[in-house]
Amino acid sequence: MSAEQARKANDLAEGLRRELTSEKESASAVEQQLSLATRRLDSVKGVLAATIAQYRAAVAKIEGETSAPPEGDSAYVLASWLRRHLVKLPDLINGCTDYGALAGVTNYAKLLARVGCTHTESIPEGVLPDPEALGETSPGLRKTLRNFIGFFWAPFGRPAAWKLVEEKRAKVFQNARRAKVFVLFLFSRKAVDAFIALC
Numbered sequence: 801m802s803a804e805q806a807r808k809a810n811d812l813a814e815g816l817r818r819e820l821t822s823e824k825e826s827a828s829a830v831e832q833q834l835s836l837a838t839r840r841l842d843s844v845k846g847v848l849a850a851t852i853a854q855y856r857a858a859v860a861k862i863e864g865e866t867s868a869p870p871e872g873d874s875a876y877v878l879a880s881w882l883r884r885h886l887v888k889l890p891d892l893i894n895g896c897t898d899y900g901a902l903a904g905v906t907n908y909a910k911l912l913a914r915v916g917c918t919h920t921e922s923i924p925e926g927v928l929p930d931p932e933a934l935g936e937t938s939p940g941l942r943k944t945l946r947n948f949i950g951f952f953w954a955p956f957g958r959p960a961a962w963k964l965v966e967e968k969r970a971k972v973f974q975n976a977r978r979a980k981v982f983v984l985f986l987f988s989r990k991a992v993d994a995f996i997a998l999c
């Protein structure tokens with residue numbers, strides 16, 4: 801009877817040893833996978849941080865601004881910051897395009913006015929046709945446009961567009977300042993009226 805019990809005890813011990821070995825191997829495999837995942841996550845965070853830096857530098861080159869980069873090194877925080885700003889990118893590009901087009905048209909109109917054309921100041925609202933209605937561009941106009949792009953827009957286009965942006969910013973800032981002063985004026989009038997009522 802004691803021999804049978806000893807055999808069962810040995811079998812139980814052997815089973816426990818095998819189970820322990822299996823658990824150690826499993827834990828080691830999980831640790832290796834976790835280590836690999838951590839390295840990959842660190843790599844992703846490094847790529848995100850570098851992408852954010854490059855994005856901010858690219859926006860700065862066109863005189864744009866972004867919010868401050870995230871302080872933490874969480875991949876989620878970095879990706880969220882980048883996603884929020886990438887969503888705004890089409891509007892930024894459209895804005896740059898709009899001001900570039902406006903600067904180009906403005907200076908081309910000034911060029912026409914300088915050589916004696918007065919039609920640029922007499923185009924009424926609502927009568928501008930679409931591009932198809934304007935028809936094909938004549939060879940002479942193509943040459944004039946090439947000259948305009950090559951000798952004016954290429955060297956001076958960006959400063960001209962940026963000047964319009966600065967003028968717009970100054971106007972918006974001035975209007976905002978006026979609105980703030982007006983609100984303060986109303987507030988002060990209400991405070992004075994309330995004080996008179998109390999007296």
